[in-house]
Amino acid sequence: MKRQRFFIGILVALLSMTLTAGLSQAQAPPPEGEVQPEGEVGIAAVGAYIPVQGRLTDASGNPLNGTFNNVSLRIYETGSGGSILCQVTPPSLQVSNGLFSTSIPCSSSVVNGQQLYLGVQVGTDTEMSPRQPIYPVPYAFSLKPGANIIDNSSGTLLVVQNNGSGRGVYGYSLSGEGVRGWSEAGSGVHGHSTTGVSLMASGTGVIKSTADTDWNVSPLNIVPGDASGDGDLKIVHSTQFGWVALYSAGADDCTALLPVDVGAYLFGTRVKFSEFHFCYSMADTDLDDKITQVDVEYVRTNGTNQSLCSFTTDVSSTTWTCQTCTAASPVDIYGPLFARFTLHFVGDTSNDRIRLGHMFVRLVE
Known part of the structure; x- marks a missing residue:
């Protein structure tokens, strides 16, 4: 009974002193406006230990002195039962005027925010009960x-810097987002690496963005269609300005096809077609030559076409003007993309030209 009273005194003192030790590790933030140095900084890693301080007394409350080798300190995740997560029995615990200091080696995977409990045992006595919860500073x-x-x-x-070869930040989620960043004006997540990978999504993970992606399309790739009269369509490439001029040598109505090479996935996420933007102008001031329809489609694996959007308004302008063909809702892309231009010409000379210039496909995730 005498030894039991002795160790109850130790347990209470331990818990009281542990909080004091923890508070001594906290640091105030740097002064407002202070800039932390970039590059390698001479800061050693924090040791994986839980500091413990306490006071030993005898049954009468008198402080003890000497060396003890039978005080065991253990960390659990439950208030009773359970497995030992971390433990230490110092071989020579120095006690002076009742005061002692030691530490429990414990991995950061244990001290991860979960509730932990401290258990104390001396010699062959049973562990003191109840275990005491460990609270954060x-x-x-x-x-x-x-x-x-x-x-x-x-x-x-927040700055996380690893001067070794490992990861600076690692994010994992079973079904949600491993890492998510948000900013009103700056960078939500910024990665930098001198030689390695600054931002990586591995396995079946993806990098997702709610921002639109505009995929530029060159009109210089345009070709005549395969409908009746399309053989009369003539195409003049302006390699100096990057646009094409189309005119008919006979037929009044022709079609032109523009193939669009676009990825089906961006950073692991399937993209969806949202809009097709195209710009045009006509050489003839009477505006008889016009674009009567624009259709954007993709080719299925069975060779048939899937419509993505249709622009069905007749348009003509002597100045460069832009229009948009918009899908009713974003559509997954599962095959090669192309735009079909239906053109109407009044004359059959190069003076009756329709020019097609800047174009892009808008993709969303």
């Missing part, structure tokens, strides 16, 4: 799961 709350780090600073809010 105030600033450590900002690093537990679900915590937010919030500030209105114009500088960097």
Whole structure:
């Protein structure tokens, strides 16, 4: 009974002193406006230990002195039962005027924000009960799961630097987002690497973006269609300005096809067709020559076509003008893309020209 009273005194003192030790590790933030140096910084990694301090007394409350080798300290994730996650029995615990200091080696995979408990045992006695919960120091709350780090600073809010060959930041999620960044004006997530990969999505993971992707298309790739009269369509390439001029040598109505090479996936995410933008102008001031329809389609694996959008308004202009063919809703792309231009010509000379210039496909995820 005498030994039991002795160790209850140790346990209470341990828990009280542990909080004091933890607080001594917290650091105040740098002064406002202070810039942290970039590149390699001479900061050693924090040791994987939980510091413990306490006070030993005898049953009468008198502080003890000497060397002890039978005090065991253990870390659990439950208040009773369970497996030992970390433990230490110092071979020579130095005690002076009742005070001692030691540490429990413990991996960061254990101290990960979960509730932990401290158990104490001396010699062959049973472990003291109840185990005492270990609480974080105030600033450590900002690093537990679900915590937010919030500030209105114009500088960097969080810097993770690894000067070795490993990862600076690793994100994992079973079904959600491993890493997510958001910013009103700057970079939500910024990666930099001198020789390695600054941002990587591995396995079946993807990099997703809600921003549109505009895929430029060159009109210089345009070719005559295969409908009746398309053999009369003549195409003049302006390699100086990057546009093409089309005119008919006979037929009033012709079609022209523009193949569009676009990826079906961007960074692991299937893209969807949203819009096709095209710009045009006519050489004839009477505006009789016109574009009567624009269709964007893709070719299925069975050779048939799938319509993505149709622009059915007659358009003609002596100045460069742009129009948009918009899908009713974004459509997955499963094959080669092409735009079909239906053209009407009044005359059959090169003076009756329709020019096609800047074009792009808008893709969304």
